[in-house]
Amino acid sequence: MNSPLAQFVAGMARLVEQRDQREAAVLDEACELTRRLVARDDWLAQEFAQPDARFYRQYLLYGDPLQRFSVVSFVWGPGQRTPVHDHTVWGVIGVLRGAEYSQRYAIAGDALIASGAEQKLQRGEVDVVSPALGDIHSVRNAFDDAVSISIHVYGGNIGAIERSVFRQDGRRQAFVSGYSNPLAPNLWWRG
Numbered sequence: 729m730n731s732p733l734a735q736f737v738a739g740m741a742r743l744v745e746q747r748d749q750r751e752a753a754v755l756d757e758a759c760e761l762t763r764r765l766v767a768r769d770d771w772l773a774q775e776f777a778q779p780d781a782r783f784y785r786q787y788l789l790y791g792d793p794l795q796r797f798s799v800v801s802f803v804w805g806p807g808q809r810t811p812v813h814d815h816t817v818w819g820v821i822g823v824l825r826g827a828e829y830s831q832r833y834a835i836a837g838d839a840l841i842a843s844g845a846e847q848k849l850q851r852g853e854v855d856v857v858s859p860a861l862g863d864i865h866s867v868r869n870a871f872d873d874a875v876s877i878s879i880h881v882y883g884g885n886i887g888a889i890e891r892s893v894f895r896q897d898g899r900r901q902a903f904v905s906g907y908s909n910p911l912a913p914n915l916w917w918r919g
Contacts, residue, residue, distance in 0.1 A: 732771040736761055737790050737799065740881060744796040751818055751860060758820045758881055759854050766822035766852055766879055772801060776909070777825075779805040779875045785908040788887060795885045800907070802867075804828060804876040809868035812840060812894040813903075817883040818858040823849045826869065826876025830855060833864040833894065840864075840898045849878070864894060 739761045743754060776787040785803040792798065804826070812833055821830075827850050832843040843862065848870060849855055857863050869876045880886070887907040892900040 736765040762822040788907040804869035819882040822854045
């Protein structure tokens, strides 16, 4: 088990096996594991680092068979961005290549409002999302002329979870993201 990804998955499996653990403790340890994973950039297979000219890509790298967590590479083409969206589960984001901006949002009455300043994540840095800490945000590639890649770990099968995108008026629209790789690495895992 020499691969950084295999070591990360083993660490995450041990982490989620622990009983009666508060989300804050899970996030702390998941952040540390993610920092170690994105500290080196020599392990991500090229097939999970391919951008698309039109849309950002979300490649499943590993799906826990009990759906306790998933590991995904997000590949951002130049200038690409997400809509404002939520996750409904905890998540840790680590930047492997390039940089990205994240803007958090909150719903106030009927309106969607920015919550704080836009945050820039550089290579090697991590951020968290969680319904308990703030789960609504938009993300964009920090570069208009280069690809950026971030590694995300979520507390569930993020490609199969029904989530929401938000309009400026605060209205939600349900969506399920799926994955960009139709033949995901562990084919037995289909939410």
